[in-house]
């Protein structure tokens with residue numbers, strides 16, 4: 001049973017609306033609401049939601065509520081919403097202390113974070129947060145290409161992405177970076193793949209997680225697509241881009257495509273599984289030329305608009 005969904009739903013418990021797939025069985029704890037940036041042109045997640053930090057006492061009350069129901073069962077916790085590191089370090093440490101005091105069997109606590117916030121936070125504060133028990137950060141890189149990062153208004157340069165990654169690793173965190181396949185559309189796939197590999201190579205994160213970009217209603221890129229100004233990448237283009245990205249990577253990361261949007265189930269450790277993953281992509285690229293049903297199936301993924 002998924003922790004935290006049933007008993008807590010009946011109480012006044014506040015859930016973060018999004019979490020990584022790998023946190024499906026985690027206790028979900030909301031410490032902020034919305035996104036303090038909220039400007040990425042591809043993102044519709046928190047549009048219309050005013051960003052706020054939750055009151056510390058309210059968060060601690062949620063922890064008490066969860067403890068009554070799940071004290072012995074919680075092994076992993078995910079902290080939301082989109083960038084918990086914007087909290088004051090002392091508040092985040094109090095929340096982490098509350099979690100570890102309430103759930104004796106915690107093995108992992110994770111959170112989303114923005115690279116820019118990590119880059120700005122003093123290393124000593126990051127270390128304090130890590131030592132208080134936040135073990136893993138999930139961060140959206142999306143692309144390492146300078147031009148694309150500016151176009152999608154990610155709010156961080158390649159240099160800041162690299163600084164954030166290195167600093168988070170130095171503080172002790174497991175670092176999990178998301179890459180948005182297809183974010184360069186039909187035209188900019190090659191610079192997207194090369195730029196992303198360059199940044200990833202400089203960071204060597206613990207995890208590289210790929211998602212395939214599907215324009216979401218209520219986002220600027222969706223509107224641009226509707227107006228004919230953004231041309232979504234075809235399945236072939238996304239596969240060629242993924243192939244090039246893999247080819248260019250010189251990292252020791254876990255590579256995962258743990259999301260329904262992706263065209264090929266690529267999972268492996270780099271560099272050991274690099275060639276096998278490339279072989280799998282080549283197989284699907286070949287299949288696309290010969291198998292109409294496969295093409296239709298992969299093209300249909302573009303309509304998964306409630307992700």
Ligand code: SF4
Pocket residue numbers: 035036037038039040043044045046082114140
């Ligand atoms: S992608 Fe992340 S940082 Fe960008 S607007 Fe969405 S939630 Fe905020």
